[in-house]
Amino acid sequence: xxxxxxDVRFDAGQADTRxxxxxxxxxxxxxxxxSDKPKSYVLEMFPYxxxxxxxxxxxxxxxxxxxxRYKKMRGHEVLHPMGWDAFGMPAENAAMEKGVHPAxxxxxxxxxxxxxxxxxxxxxxxxxxxxxxxxxxYGHEQALFIDMYEAGLVYRxxxxxxxxxxxxxxxANEQVVDGRGWRSGALVEKRxxxxxxxxxxxxxxxxxxxxxxxxxxxxxxxxxxxNWIGKSTGLQFAFDLSNGEKLEVYTTRPDTIFGASFVAxxxxxxxxxxxxxxxxxxxxxxDLCKQGGTTAAELETAEKLGFDTGxxxxxxxxxxxxxxxxANFVLMDYGTGAIMAVPGHDQRDFDFATKxxxxxxxxxxxxxxEADAPLAEAEAGDGxxxxxxxxxxxxxxDAKTEVISRIEAAGSGEGKTVxxxxxxxxxxxxxxxxxxxxxxxxxxGVVPVPKTQLPVTLPEDVDFSIPGNPLQRHPTWxxxxxxxxxxxxxxxxxxxxxxxxxxxxxxxxxSQPADKPFDAEEVAKWMPVEQYIGGIEHAILHLLYAxxxxxxxxxxxxxxxxxxxxxxxxxxxxxxxxxxxxDGAREVYYTPGEVERSSDGAVLKADGQPVTIGKVIKMSKSxxxxxxxxDIIRDYGADAVRWFMLSDSPPERDLPWSxxxxxxxxxxxxxxxxxxxxYAEGASGEDKALARKTHQTIAAVAEDVEALAFNKAVARIYxxxxxxxxxxxxxxxxxxxxxxxxxxxxMMPHLAExxxxxxxxxxxxxxxxxxxxxxxxxxxxxxxxxxxxxxxLRDTLTVAKGLSKEELESLALASEKVQxxxxxxxxxxxxxxxxxxxxxxx
RNA sequence: GCGGGCGUGGCGGAAUUGGUAGACGCCGGGGACUUAAAAUCCCCUGAUCCACGGAUCGUGCGGGUUCGAGUCCCGCCGCCCGCACCA
Numbered sequence: 001x002x003x004x005x006x007d008v009r010f011d012a013g014q015a016d017t018r019x020x021x022x023x024x025x026x027x028x029x030x031x032x033x034x035s036d037k038p039k040s041y042v043l044e045m046f047p048y049x050x051x052x053x054x055x056x057x058x059x060x061x062x063x064x065x066x067x068x069r070y071k072k073m074r075g076h077e078v079l080h081p082m083g084w085d086a087f088g089m090p091a092e093n094a095a096m097e098k099g100v101h102p103a104x105x106x107x108x109x110x111x112x113x114x115x116x117x118x119x120x121x122x123x124x125x126x127x128x129x130x131x132x133x134x135x136x137x138y139g140h141e142q143a144l145f146i147d148m149y150e151a152g153l154v155y156r157x158x159x160x161x162x163x164x165x166x167x168x169x170x171x172a173n174e175q176v177v178d179g180r181g182w183r184s185g186a187l188v189e190k191r192x193x194x195x196x197x198x199x200x201x202x203x204x205x206x207x208x209x210x211x212x213x214x215x216x217x218x219x220x221x222x223x224x225x226x227n228w229i230g231k232s233t234g235l236q237f238a239f240d241l242s243n244g245e246k247l248e249v250y251t252t253r254p255d256t257i258f259g260a261s262f263v264a265x266x267x268x269x270x271x272x273x274x275x276x277x278x279x280x281x282x283x284x285x286x287d288l289c290k291q292g293g294t295t296a297a298e299l300e301t302a303e304k305l306g307f308d309t310g311x312x313x314x315x316x317x318x319x320x321x322x323x324x325x326x327a328n329f330v331l332m333d334y335g336t337g338a339i340m341a342v343p344g345h346d347q348r349d350f351d352f353a354t355k356x357x358x359x360x361x362x363x364x365x366x367x368x369x370e371a372d373a374p375l376a377e378a379e380a381g382d383g384x385x386x387x388x389x390x391x392x393x394x395x396x397x398d399a400k401t402e403v404i405s406r407i408e409a410a411g412s413g414e415g416k417t418v419x420x421x422x423x424x425x426x427x428x429x430x431x432x433x434x435x436x437x438x439x440x441x442x443x444x445g446v447v448p449v450p451k452t453q454l455p456v457t458l459p460e461d462v463d464f465s466i467p468g469n470p471l472q473r474h475p476t477w478x479x480x481x482x483x484x485x486x487x488x489x490x491x492x493x494x495x496x497x498x499x500x501x502x503x504x505x506x507x508x509x510x511s512q513p514a515d516k517p518f519d520a521e522e523v524a525k526w527m528p529v530e531q532y533i534g535g536i537e538h539a540i541l542h543l544l545y546a547x548x549x550x551x552x553x554x555x556x557x558x559x560x561x562x563x564x565x566x567x568x569x570x571x572x573x574x575x576x577x578x579x580x581x582x583d584g585a586r587e588v589y590y591t592p593g594e595v596e597r598s599s600d601g602a603v604l605k606a607d608g609q610p611v612t613i614g615k616v617i618k619m620s621k622s623x624x625x626x627x628x629x630x631d632i633i634r635d636y637g638a639d640a641v642r643w644f645m646l647s648d649s650p651p652e653r654d655l656p657w658s659x660x661x662x663x664x665x666x667x668x669x670x671x672x673x674x675x676x677x678x679y680a681e682g683a684s685g686e687d688k689a690l691a692r693k694t695h696q697t698i699a700a701v702a703e704d705v706e707a708l709a710f711n712k713a714v715a716r717i718y719x720x721x722x723x724x725x726x727x728x729x730x731x732x733x734x735x736x737x738x739x740x741x742x743x744x745x746x747m748m749p750h751l752a753e754x755x756x757x758x759x760x761x762x763x764x765x766x767x768x769x770x771x772x773x774x775x776x777x778x779x780x781x782x783x784x785x786x787x788x789x790x791x792x793l794r795d796t797l798t799v800a801k802g803l804s805k806e807e808l809e810s811l812a813l814a815s816e817k818v819q820x821x822x823x824x825x826x827x828x829x830x831x832x833x834x835x836x837x838x839x840x841x842x
Numbered sequence: 843g844c845g846g847g848c849g850u851g852g853c854g855g856a857a858u859u860g861g862u863a864g865a866c867g868c869c870g871g872g873g874a875c876u877u878a879a880a881a882u883c884c885c886c887u888g889a890u891c892c893a894c895g896g897a898u899c900g901u902g903c904g905g906g907u908u909c910g911a912g913u914c915c916c917g918c919c920g921c922c923c924g925c926a927c928c929a
Contacts, residue, residue, distance in 0.1 A: 220846060223845075223846065224846090227925070230926075230928065249929085250929065252928085329927045331927075331929090334926075335928070338929095340929080346929070348843095348927055420928060536923080539924085540924090647854085647867065648855060653848095653854095656853085660868055661867080661868060663868090664867065665867095671882095711854090711855075711866090712856075712865095712866090714867080715856070715865065715866035718867070785862090786862040788861085788910070790909075791861095791909060791910045791911095793862055796862065817896095828909095830909090831909050833861060836862090839910060841910095
């Protein structure tokens with residue numbers, strides 16, 4: 001009969017290790033590029049090796065793993081790789097704080113985290129593992145960077161950086177707190193440095209157009225990218241000023257030019273600076289503008305302020321002089337830093353004009369009759385031109401074209417497309433990054449390092465105890481000969497932004513030749529990534545840069561692929577309530593492990609006194625509302641943890657962690673184990689209802705997993721488990737048990753292997769096929785009909801499927817409950833939806 | 843301020859896209875087994891009323907369309923996310 005091993009509880013600890021070893025030995029998750037099977041590339045955003053895996057990683061990688069294992073069961077050749085986004089500032093911070101070398105720190109972290117990922121039993125192809133800090137990776141990146149340079153996609157120009165005068169270092173925006181360096185507290189200065197840029201703007205239109213093809217990306221992410229690229233079309237033209245100079249402005253609404261009542265320039269516009277040099281009130285006003293906050297929300301609530309320069313700007317068509325203001329709501333780094341203001345049709349201009357008593361003219365109306373309708377607020381909508389001389393009666397679109405062509409004919413301006421997107425500055429004045437492979441020679445200028453000399457590796461003997469960039473002050477590293485003329489020259493000491501590392505790692509996963517970054521043909525076999533999964537925080541930068549690199553590499557002739565990620569999924573965060581206590585003015589936080597939670601409150605285990613239960617928020621070290629994946633794996637086993645990650649919350653939403661929840665998952669693991677134990681060798685007989693439930697579940701779970709609706713798949717599996725529990729032993733029940741085992745295999749692979757072995761199915765369940773659905777069993781032969789009276793449910797009838805409307809109507813009217821409800825009233829109408837409901841109207 | 847999303851029991855959430863609201867899980871309650879506990883199993887669990895047959899109300903609020911609305915339309919309220927005062 002059944003195996004005695006089911007008499008004892010499922011021992012997750014031993015099963016986890018045992019099967020993880022078995023998979024490794026069978027090498028069953030190594031992807032074969034030459035396979036004839038259909039290919040699936042499943043990728044999760046690779047982690048930064050910060051020290052330990054956190055629960056957010058576990059959720060992310062569990063989702064990808066279920067999909068990868070499922071695809072494999074469906075007969076696909078699956079590429080599911082893992083690596084390390086290993087360059088970055090935390091390693092340098094650790095070096096400064098703890099005196100450890102960034103490389104040592106990083107590789108130690110990688111080892112720890114790799115061990116943790118293995119404990120979770122992920123079906124990863126470890127043979128393709130890569131770390132971006134490995135010269136083997138970044139050397140190829142240097143080669144690609146040189147290719148892009150040769151294709152004209154890389155250039156250098158001066159650009160400002162945040163300079164910390166005490167630490168003698170460049171700061172990232174996030175390291176500047178209230179205008180001061182985060183470590184030194186010194187006032188940050190703006191310094192101009194020659195820096196490297198990638199021409200992402202060359203692909204702006206293509207990146208925008210491409211968004212339209214990404215149907216399987218969240219609408220939200222596409223919209224964010226569209227806004228980030230920020231295309232606008234308009235007119236740039238020059239006003240003749242009363243002081244004899246000219247002022248270039250940019251507008252997206254040339255059609256409203258007759259409604260312009262003033263001109264405004266940004267506080268740091270040269271014109272404003274010029275006025276300030278002779279007028280100290282203007283200088284004071286400019287200082288005032290700079291004091292305000294810089295975030296959108298702060299600026300929105302700030303009052304519109306202006307300073308009248310006394311200069312006039314001559315309207316190109318009316319010849320009238322408009323006052324020129326310095327205004328706090330005009331931005332220097334968009335367009336020309338100067339605008340023509342049309343209060344009638346721009347709310348900001350409206351607010352400003354109201355405050356300073358400037359004319360507000362309607363120049364767009366819903367019809368010509370409405371030309372004099374008063375304006376209570378700016379109207380930005382469509383309509384026809386009014387009060388606009390030669391534009392009167394034209395549509396907004398026609399008027400735009402007309403004004404642009406007249407200005408162009410007059411030679412004072414031109415139609416122009418303006419993008420918000422700016423070129424990507426990739427220079428970082430840091431040690432722990434990819435060295436930019438160039439040499440500065442006094443005679444030859446900037447010279448790429450010959451590819452035969454790549455990789456340009458980082459020197460290992462560096463000292464972080466003194467301020468500044470270790471590459472720049474290294475005694476020998478930067479001193480080299482010019483590859484062209486042989487004269488003494490200097491290496492570039494900037495390294496690349498780490499977003500460059502993550503802009504092509506998915507290509508290197510697909511193909512890893514030693515002599516080049518990747519092989520185009522092999523890459524073509526796997527790309528694009530079929531399903532990419534990661535956090536919403538990368539909605540703009542990482543995803544846009546990766547899309548850009550794919551295009552740039554195609555432009556260099558290295559690649560055929562255009563969009564790297566066919567389908568994108570952004571998962572929610574893992575959250576937990578916060579436990580804290582007031583200690584004077586200070587809030588002291590406690591970890592969930594230090595707290596005893598009951599239904600009516602929580603107490604600190606150490607002293608038995610209550611603690612405050614705070615909001616349920618994203619797990620973070622500072623609030624201590626974290627659980628360590630390793631602890632919970634030890635307590636409940638990898639499968640329970642994986643199951644929890646998939647249960648309850650829809651994957652795109654936040655998942656609240658709870659002790660009770662993980663305990664429930666642990667119980668279900670044991671319950672399934674006992675269920676496997678009910679497999680009765682030699683049992684015979686059929687159970688039609690169970691067979692139907694089984695096959696319906698196979699279909700439903702497949703559909704849910706493909707849609708990444710894991711919470712729904714989990715619910716279906718619970719239902720099938722209950723149905724099996726209630727069934728008598730039969731051949732059908734044996735099949736149902738074998739089926740549920742296969743259905744949970746992608747989610748709880750260790751338990752599934754253990755069960756698979758016990759019920760004698762042979763081989764690894766990791767390599768088994770997904771169960772076939774019998775379509776005949778999906779159809780019910782009986783249906784439950786809802787019977788309503790005036791839209792309210794009165795009765796339900798269980799009847800054979802496919803009854804006619806007439807039959808259903810008479811059955812419904814025959815119901816005693818329905819008759820009681822109708823209570824002799826006249827039946828005016830009966831609505832029948834076959835196989836679903838009957839609604840009687842009286 | 844703009845853009846996007848969301849609002850369903852004590853909690854996380856289902857609901858075939860206009861057709862039986864609350865699947866499934868968690869919490870809670872009751873019971874069985876046990877010397878006892880753990881484990882396990884069974885039952886109950888939206889609210890109110892109840893003559894124990896049921897009845898009424900109920901998907902943020904107020905209207906509307908419809909035989910029928912969680913789902914569609916109009917107007918509010920609240921929460922979350924993103925942002926660039928982008929001319």
